[in-house]
Amino acid sequence: MSNHLSPNFTLAEMVFSQKALRLGLDNTPPPGAITYMEQLCALLLEPARQMLGVPIHIDSGYRCAAINADVGGDPHSAHMEGRAADCKFIGMPLREAFDALRSNGLPYDRIIIECDAWIHLAIAQTGSAPRRVAETAKAGSRPGSWEYQLVA
Numbered sequence: 001m002s003n004h005l006s007p008n009f010t011l012a013e014m015v016f017s018q019k020a021l022r023l024g025l026d027n028t029p030p031p032g033a034i035t036y037m038e039q040l041c042a043l044l045l046e047p048a049r050q051m052l053g054v055p056i057h058i059d060s061g062y063r064c065a066a067i068n069a070d071v072g073g074d075p076h077s078a079h080m081e082g083r084a085a086d087c088k089f090i091g092m093p094l095r096e097a098f099d100a101l102r103s104n105g106l107p108y109d110r111i112i113i114e115c116d117a118w119i120h121l122a123i124a125q126t127g128s129a130p131r132r133v134a135e136t137a138k139a140g141s142r143p144g145s146w147e148y149q150l151v152a
Contacts, residue, residue, distance in 0.1 A: 005034075006041035008049055014061035014085065019070055029062045033082030036123070037062060040083060043107050044121045051104060052089060052097055059118050060086040078109070084122035086114065094119060102134045102151070112137050112148070 003011045011029075014037050020027040029037070049056050063071070063079040078084035089097040098113050101121070109124040112135045120137075124130045134151040141147075 005038045009041045013058045019067050027064050036082035054092045055090040057088040078122040086118045
């Protein structure tokens with residue numbers, strides 16, 4: 001499974017999951033999620049790569065419901081629809097990438113620096129306008145919880 005979703009991103013990297021491998025779970029996306037991943041690549045990932053001039057590593061893309069639950073993801077996570085990817089920007093500080101991406105007019109629904117370790121990029125559902133919400137997130141006070149803070 002290495003079909004290209006766009007010039008620089010493959011289906012294989014968008015569905016790869018160490019959790020799925022360890023737990024023996026099938027993380028094969030349905031056709032609708034593949035369509036969303038193609039849109040995510042076209043609207044956010046390819047423009048981000050070109051704008052920043054650095055490669056992007058996908059830490060987590062599509063997640064089936066079982067993987068999402070196992071990693072403590074939101075039950076309504078955009079990852080489960082193929083609308084989100086957690087990214088690392090090779091050779092660029094995370095905060096610098098975050099500031100550049102959120103101030104550049106990209107049509108993201110949400111952009112989040114999570115745990116100061118990766119950036120979550122998500123597109124809106126079909127038929128909805130992108131909200132362009134920028135946030136930081138860190139582990140909350142109880143296990144499995146997250147604390148979000150809006151970034152102006």
